[in-house]
Amino acid sequence: MNQEISLFRNFGLATPAAISYSAPMNAFVGSAFTSLAGNTYFNSARFADGILIKEDVGQGWLHTFLNGIHIYDIRTKKLLCEKYFDCHYYSKETVKADVKRMLEDLILSAAHNEGRLLNHVEVHSRINGIIDRSFATNQMEMMNRQMRALGF
Amino acid sequence: MTNNLIQVNDITRLQPIGSNANTGMAVYQSFQGKSGFNYQVGVRDSHGLLIIEGIAEGTACIFLCGIQVRDKLTGAEICSIPVEQNTRYSRRLVMDMVHRHLCNAIEESALKEGKADDRRDVEAQVAAMLDDCYFSESRKAALSWAERVGIIA
Numbered sequence: 399m400n401q402e403i404s405l406f407r408n409f410g411l412a413t414p415a416a417i418s419y420s421a422p423m424n425a426f427v428g429s430a431f432t433s434l435a436g437n438t439y440f441n442s443a444r445f446a447d448g449i450l451i452k453e454d455v456g457q458g459w460l461h462t463f464l465n466g467i468h469i470y471d472i473r474t475k476k477l478l479c480e481k482y483f484d485c486h487y488y489s490k491e492t493v494k495a496d497v498k499r500m501l502e503d504l505i506l507s508a509a510h511n512e513g514r515l516l517n518h519v520e521v522h523s524r525i526n527g528i529i530d531r532s533f534a535t536n537q538m539e540m541m542n543r544q545m546r547a548l549g550f
Numbered sequence: 551m552t553n554n555l556i557q558v559n560d561i562t563r564l565q566p567i568g569s570n571a572n573t574g575m576a577v578y579q580s581f582q583g584k585s586g587f588n589y590q591v592g593v594r595d596s597h598g599l600l601i602i603e604g605i606a607e608g609t610a611c612i613f614l615c616g617i618q619v620r621d622k623l624t625g626a627e628i629c630s631i632p633v634e635q636n637t638r639y640s641r642r643l644v645m646d647m648v649h650r651h652l653c654n655a656i657e658e659s660a661l662k663e664g665k666a667d668d669r670r671d672v673e674a675q676v677a678a679m680l681d682d683c684y685f686s687e688s689r690k691a692a693l694s695w696a697e698r699v700g701i702i703a
Contacts, residue, residue, distance in 0.1 A: 428609070429609075430609070431586060431608070431609040431610075439608065439609045439610035439611070440609060440610060441609065441610060447699045448695050448698055448699050449695060454609075454610035454611060455610060456610055465610050465611060466610070466611070468571075468572055470571065471691040471692070471694070471695050473695075473698075474691050474694070475571065476574070476687055476688060476691035477571060477572065477573070477574045477688060478688050478691055478692050478695070479688060479692070480572070480640065480641070482638055482640055501692075504688070504689070504692045505692055505693065505696050505701060505702065507689070508689035508690075508692050508693045509693065509702070511689060512693070514702075516702055521696075521701055521702065524699075524700065524701045525701060528699060528701070
């Protein structure tokens with residue numbers, strides 16, 4: 399587990415000792431902080447092919463909110479894109495939809511900057527496939543697959 | 551948190567202690583407060599300018615505390631940007647704030663020295679430089695990832 403912990407540490411997740419896999423969420427969850435108001439904040443992370451998707455989650459008395467999404471390239475450990483939300487109810491489907499849109503916008507704008515022409519429909523369809531597959535796959539398996547791809 | 555967080559008078563001589571994965575900047579100072587927030591001073595190097603950002607990083611949030619822009623060569627302060635309390639951090643927001651204040655600083659200096667400047671041209675050039683500073687690495691990494699996983703050929 400040491401290599402997995404150092405992998406998470408590189409992405410600024412909560413203290414490595416507190417990272418744990420949550421089967422109901424199918425995600426890795428960091429240590430939580432509960433404020434004086436009784437709201438609990440934590441990070442959760444999922445792997446997709448070559449990327450790590452980190453969610454900032456706030457759990458209130460009645461609702462759970464998505465506060466932000468960060469997406470990192472696992473190989474270079476670069477922050478690819480981030481998005482922050484206000485009063486955005488949390489759901490796995492919302493996260494998937496936002497992640498797909500963020501990646502699509504990023505790749506299309508990056509290609510545009512370089513003067514490359516891309517087929518929007520193809521990019522959209524491939525990103526959809528990658529994200530849908532990763533969310534449906536057991537995240538422990540996804541993590542092991544990414545570790546092997548990195549040579550661990 | 552006010553701009554007093556940034557008290558790095560000679561940052562050009564310091565070495566970074568690490569980098570912040572959530573913001574992408576090199577971290578020069580870090581302080582763990584009793585509240586649990588991690589206060590950091592980070593620097594971005596942009597075409598001869600040092601953009602110094604102060605942030606407060608929590609478990610599931612990052613707040614922007616202050617921004618200063620300095621000349622990398624001399625360390626002289628070009629502008630110090632006020633930030634309201636409880637401002638959530640994002641690279642886009644910081645870039646927009648730096649862009650606005652830097653363009654204003656350039657225009658004021660030009661006026662005082664009796665030099666003519668084309669505001670639109672200044673804005674376009676500064677925007678391009680800042681965009682390169684904040685997002686070029688992310689874009690390169692994104693395209694590289696997209697090619698690796700077969701999204702693009």
